[in-house]
Amino acid sequence: MKIKRKFREIVPSHNNTHESLRLGIILAAVGGFLEAYTYIGRGGVFANAESGNIVLIAIGLAQKNYKMSILAFIQVIAFILGALANETIRQREREKGIHPNRYSKIVLLVEAIILFIVGLIPETVPHSSVTSIVAFISGMQISAFKTLVDSPYSTTICTGNLRSASEAFLKAIKYKDKLNRARGIRYSIVIIFFALGAALGGILTEEIGVKSIFAASFLLLAALVIFYLDNKESKDEI
Template structure:
């Protein structure tokens, strides 16, 4: 069965069951309905689906990487934040206001790299079955790992601007791929939106005694502190190890990739 359609199939089976029918005729064959079994398998599948790309524990690892990369570029690559492009767009405007168009152009490449990351991510989502890897999120993680390892191998003669452009691309594909935390949108490479949502959900939880909002708030604060922890580790590692400290982020992503392999084995056994 194609698991992408299981929810639709499950709804159909429930409708038949509500009508009091225990059998369904499909292309001349009589299939006995087992809604209880289907329900159990469906719930298991949905749970396993959330174990990886939308899970809190994967979000924690990705947020650590996000904080690490920001600290890495700020401490060791020219004092810039390569993850979010708001600062670069502001700097473009500031330089233009000064009449320094050449300097303004210096901030454009990271922005274009971010845009390219969005395009590449969408292409991969549509074409991942053609490259023998069904899960596009896994493809993105592999791309991130490869690029971060390459950055670590680059000689000191390579400009910080080039490295920051590559990291902007990495940040973009990660943002576009991992956009949901269980049931809510979030980001793994910036915290402003996460902080707003965490604060709002905490307010609702306190004022309206809403348990679900309390849980959501806790999830978001977990991601925020994971980002902070990643920034701490990234800053310390960059100071003491140097450019090759970026491999730490790559190894964290490798561990995240292992989660997908474990999930696939569990799904195949269901």
């Protein structure tokens, strides 16, 4: 308890569960897991990193390797459709006055179900079909969970998080700013768990194969428990 209190003194807690560090940790672990899973078990691609696919489109066109360009283009479109699907549903939920926490739980449940189905798809199915589904999920997740307490972040790629962590720590050191120190620590924790998720994904995919993605599905279901725990803590405080 003393360690927890000390940590909270340095890194203040969240106000909304869907923006919490504890949820961000699980989502980042899932993001890393999926990158390792698609790279090792589904054709050697990173389904979350669409910048790489855009590069492949350009290279394919330059080398007249149109198959490469088309396959990479499909991944990008799947990602865009995931982001658009999330935004469309969120707008409708917002118009109905539904709390963001409830919508976030729906997204997590949908992701968990789809990823479980992905684990049932045999290796004989073309990898591009599976990685497109994962790219769609990535688009949904990156669009649905964009804020870490009080800062923008990503749960499926780390480039932006690395930049934000560097900037936050620089400001924290230069100006002795506690707020930026807390932000830098949060970003760093998310990055670490992204890496741990990738390590777990790599190990399980090597050992189990394509069904290892069930672990990512279970992690997302575990994330739903966080909403219950936060709700229970709020009632206890009252």
